[in-house]
Amino acid sequence: MKVLISADLEGISGIVHPTETNPGGYDYERGRALMTAEVNAAVAGVLEAVPAAQVLVADAHGTFRNLLPEELDRRARLVRGKPRPLGMMAGLDDTTDAVLFVGYHARAGSGPSVLAHTIGDGVLDIRVDGRSLGEIGLNAALAGHHGAPVVLLSGDDTACAELLELVPSAATVAVKQAVGQAATIALHPEEARDQLHRAAAKAVRRHDQVPLVTFPGPLKVEIDLYGPYTVDVATLIPGVSRAPGARTIGFTAADVAEAYRLVQLVTQLALLKPG
Template identity: 40%
Template structure:
């Protein structure tokens, strides 16, 4: 059994503040061990549950945040940016039986600790075929095309609730409870590590490959906080204006859909000015 762990940082134990996830800050350095603890707990739990391979894919910001030296020696890790499937890189190999979303968060424009979708700001909402979409929902549709189920989700309590939309059978672990976008009631790392390890062991039984889902076409709509960002997004072929601050595009499969989404966010981020956005 092979498990892919997609590891984001905003939903990690103890993380509540932008500086906690911004590479290079003292707060980020402090939170890296807690982020690594969450991921390592998932690794250990899946191994407890019978997995013989666990591949961790760094999915946050620079994708160079986890402390490799603290992971169980039986795990492997993809670290660094510029990957074909970004947050779920590795699922396309054809040998993954289950995916875990560790340290995930809610989507842009919704309640949740450090809620956003790909860009920390600028995007105020994302919809997939009319359904409000988090990164978890988008990525779940990508992995479903490879016949791989999402078996574990960790993050704040609202992230766990969001997982019920796209992975209703997955085991969930809330490492903190939402108070505001920048505040939470947090459990200690020792407690969350034990909870995640136990949940991952349970989730291993759900890691059974399924028939690939061909659910397209997929229409993705994005809303921005400024009109010029919508205009700039239309530089990407196939992306059209759907409103004053909105754009939309349609893809036959989520493989193309998520790659277009990443392209749009990359292009748009280059048009954000420091003071006015």
């Protein structure tokens, strides 16, 4: 059995502020340690359920260099660094049997929701065939494209609810309750890890009972961008056009994999500044 754990940082228990999630920021090193410990709890749960499982862990926050390699469960393999194919879902392929999201956050517009955003710093909203998706929805759709169900998510209560809208039978672990964008009522980190361990084991055992998230192509994709300059640059991509509104681009993708690649590219373009 092959399992992919995609790990973000905003949804880790105790994390409430951007400075805790950015290198060089106040308490970032503590955030890294908390993130690594929660991932280890998920790895332990997976391997308790299926001792022979192959477990890949994709560091999926920011620089993709947050997890502490020397502290990670030695039975897992770490996917680290960027840029890389499939971004947050690196390591996913058609042989993956199950996917777990650890430390995930809700999309922009969810509220109250801790550190909610769509994807990256410059993207306000992404709509696939009219449905608004954040990292949870996009990554779940890519997993479904490769035949892998998302069996578990941990994060705040709004992130858990976002996955359950897509996959009602998935397992969720709400490690904190959102009070605002930068405020929570959180479980003690050790309690969060205990719950995550148990939930991961149970979720992997019943992975074949969890349906895939699928979006049959072709897909109409619209992206609302924070900066109009990014719209100007993005329209240089073949097939991408300016949609109604100064900050919106649109394109048609053959399938989720193609759409995902273009979203990754546009997210990187959003980091560019006028020359």
